[in-house]
Amino acid sequence: MEKNQSLINKVSPFASISEGQKYIITKNLPQLIQIVLKDAAEFQSTQIQKLKALQQLKMICCIGDIGEYLTQVFKLLAKIYMNDDKYYLNECRQICYVIGLKVQIDYYLPTLINQARFELQAQQSKTLCNLINIISETIVHENDNLDLQSLVHLIGDIESVYSDCWEVMECIYYLENRIISQSQQELPIYVRQLFQALLTIRSFNKLDCEPLLHSLSTKCGYTSVTDLHANEISLILEQIVNQEHFKTWKHNTREFLKFKAIVTGCGDGISKYMQQIIQIMKYSLGGDQEVELRLEVLLLLDKVVQIESIKDSIRMYAAVMISQLLIQSMVWKANKPTVKVRKAAVIITLYLSEMLSQEEILELFPALAAPLKSCMTDDWAPDLRFASSKLATSLIKKCQILNYEIIRDFYPSLLERLDDSQNQIRIEITFAIAAIMQQKYDSTTILEYIVKATLIHLDDSSEEVQRAVFECLLRCPEKGVVLKEAELAVKNFKYPRLCQELIKLVS
DSSP states (O other), X not given: OHHHHHHHHHHOTTTTOOHHHHHHHHHTHHHHHXXXXXXXXXTTSOHHHHHHHHHHHHHHHHHXXXXXXXXXXXXXXXXXXXXXXXXXXXXXHHHHHHHHHHSOHHHHHHHHHHHHHHHHHHTOHHHHHHHHHHHHHHOOSOOTTOOHHHHHHHXXXXXXXXXTOHHHHHHHHHHHHHHHHHOOTTGGGGHHHHHHHHHHHHHTTSSOOHHHHHHHHHHTTOSSHHHHHHHHSHHHHHHHHHHTGGGGOOTTOHHHHHHHHHHHHHGGXXXXXXXXXXXXXXXXXXXXXOHHHHHHHHHHHXXXXXXXXXXXXXXXXXXXXXXXXXXXXXXXXXXXXXXXXXXXXXXHHHHHHTTOOHHHHHHHHHHHHHHHHHHHTOTTOHHHHHHHHHHHXXXXXXXXXXXXXXXXXXXXXXXXXXGOSOHHHHHHHHHHHHHHHTSOOSSSHHHHHHHHHHHGGGGOSOXXXXXXXXXXXXXXXXXXXXXXXXXXXXXXXSSOHHHHHHHHHHO
């Protein structure tokens, strides 16, 4: 108590008050406190009068036994705590600080919590913010009597109502900060509820929650924030899946932003929850969902697949992610501006394709071929055409066992890109054509046509394209087919040098 009194003296202007004066204030406390509360709350009081009344209230709190007047004091503070005047705010904070030092927390905290619950039911967000801040300011030192259960339940109830209100959730952040720093043994019991509220706060992307999450993880026995995420999100994800909240998500829905915070914060621990995450993303990437949401989900998926430490898990789910998440995202939709979505899906598929086996590619190809061809022929999106050409190259190179039906269906789309308006795309597609030439053919008819159509571009006006086509034809294993078609084509060439060189090399 002596320690607390010395702290009180630091904020009290009564440090030099005489014993006689203290006696008078103590004796007349009921009358004095009512006058002060009235002056501070009086609408007609000037700003100076109100500030003076707050200073007097602080003096009374330092000296008198104000226990029975706490409800009235808190009601006053709840009305004026968020006043724009910094002097008001400073006085209110110091009053809360003194109360926290002088009065046992288990005496006044229930009163504050009840007032906060009343304002929560009345949906008075401003007064509720004030009360939350008052609670925070009165928790001034480590306390075994801190009623964590009531506080955590209050935080959970407030979050369920005001999860989209930054002003309220910011106050919750500072309350959690005070709880985590000052509470003692029971904190691990309530880690999940505190963590969930911090996820909501983090989803606003306005405060750096990492230091507070680190404190929470340390006090609850976790080795890191990532470890905290990995162990505490199971019930949250299960709740999202079971209640199907994701079916109503928009790109700015709080639950979706919270889901993003979960996934990005989990690090390598995310591997344990890949099935739930894929299930949630699958619905969110549906063609009827808003474009902004689909793009945000794909960007989130890209972050997940790039986590180096869980590469084995990503490899395990690569085919599933392509079939359930990415193929549907490549599909063209009428009257839908989906170029960015389709491009993102192609780029992620290109990355994942490096992890696929030949058998997995062969199984995926029938479903993948149509949307991939659609992306390769999008006249208005050269970036999409280029990315999808690289994907086609990767898939064909990795799978040397494509059947006749797949080759017959797919090769015209490759040849069409040789006439693309962008030389970079024309050069890139030669790698895919070279790879498809190396497939096994029961008949040379298709191969002859591919070689013939490719040879035309050996006479291209671009030297870079000529060289790329030359290298492509050299890779064809059927040299006789190349020789035959080259000898027929060279007579009509404007620039026959490369074709003549090709004939020499394959002869």
